[in-house]
Amino acid sequence: MFTTLAEQANANTALLNRGRRLTIDILAGIGVDDFLISIEKGRVVDVRPRRLAMESGVFTVRAPAEAWAEHWRSMPARDFHDLLSMIAAGHAVVDGDLTQLLQNLLYFKLLFAAPRGSVAVPVAQNSVGLAGPAPSGGPIYEPIVGRYFNMPLGGRDHRIYVEEAGHGIPLVCLHTAGSDGRQFRHLLCDRAITDHFRILAFDLPWHGKSTPPVGWENETYELTTDGYKELVRTFCAAMDVDNPVVMGCSMGGRVVLHLAMDHPDDYRAVIALEGADKLEPYYNIDWLHRPNVHGGEICAGYVSGQVAPQSPDEYRWETLWSYMQSGPGIFRGDLFFYWHDGDFDDRSHLIDTSKCPVYLLSGEYDSSCTPERSIATHERIKGSKLNIMDGIGHFPMSENPDLFRDHLLPVLEEIRGSG
DSSP: OGGGHHHHHHTOHHHHHHTTTOOEEEEEEETTEEEEEEEETTEEEEEEEOOSTTOOOSEEEEEOHHHHHHHTSSSOOTTTSSHHHHHHTTSSEEEEOOHHHHHTHHHHHHHHHGGGOOOOOOOOTTGGGOOOOOTTSOOOOOSOEEEEEEEEETTEEEEEEEEEEOOSEEEEEEOOTTOOGGGGHHHHTOHHHHTTEEEEEEOOTTSTTSOOOTTGGGOOOOOOHHHHHHHHHHHHHHTTOOSOEEEEETHHHHHHHHHHHHOGGGOSEEEEETOOSOOOOOSOGGGGSOTTSOHHHHHHHHHGGGSOTTSOHHHHHHHHHHHHTOOTTHHHHHHHIIIIITOOTTTGGGOOTTTSOEEEEEETTOSSSOHHHHHHHHHHSTTOEEEEETTOOSOHHHHOHHHHHHHHHHHHHHHHHHO
């Protein structure tokens, strides 16, 4: 497969575009055999077996033959579907100068996956309930209303951006670390949901269109468990929503479990997407805020493998785009809560699901909050309900909204019926 890499990689327009300023020699190992790969301005110009010990590259990626074979399958298993996931899971090793690897992480992920080809499914026309083109050929307006409001938090004023649509039971949506509320745009346009729920999706302070507080230039952003809980509760009070359903993804999926434990009478239910009570870091966050690495590119590079291989390319790149726009150091600051401060597996059994129902939805291809971690959380929270979603990764609402709604709608219907 390595000997045919040049032909396959050079036919990939997205790969060539991302590597157009990259010229480098690297080594790739398959079992005991090493190959020298020469790249000029993104094009693979030579792939040859390494014959001399002194032939070397800037960095080396090695994996057993069976690991590469799984990586190149049309539908690889989780932890083999992505280069970084393979490294994190111990299926591959990398050494040498990692700077250029991480400066161009999306490129190298595409490069090593090139022999696989694309398995992404197409986006269905007029998906998730959107209306078709207007007969007159005029603009098509989505039902989303966006606005700003000022909210005091921690003794300081915060300018918050929120989008909403629908009417009925309040459904507050919390985005993932390093991203913003745009991840929920498909839900906001889905009449099967908005006919019964008033959806509110807001950008956390420092994220998206919500601005940092005055004096931010003198601070290092870091999200804590207590600060996050206070933020969500303050937002709900400011928007005057009573007994809402709170649904969060990733770090949002973690904090809703804390809310269910600490304030069960205040919420109709919580839905934890890719949320668990115990997590382990699987990549080095020190690369996320460095002057010699593009912050947006490395954020998107880190999370790109969290999108399932079969998720539509249109939605994959839309999901990554918001990460490419993340503020400097914000993703890193969010991960303090997500990977460290938010662990509470020693207390999650205290959640009373008779007061606040808990729903756990975990994507099959999530390498961070893996299905195994969701299962362990489910077993500790008596009465919680768990759904492992096939064919979905870490961003269900944005990477594959059509498939995700098949899992979400029954949950929302159950919550409606529970009163």
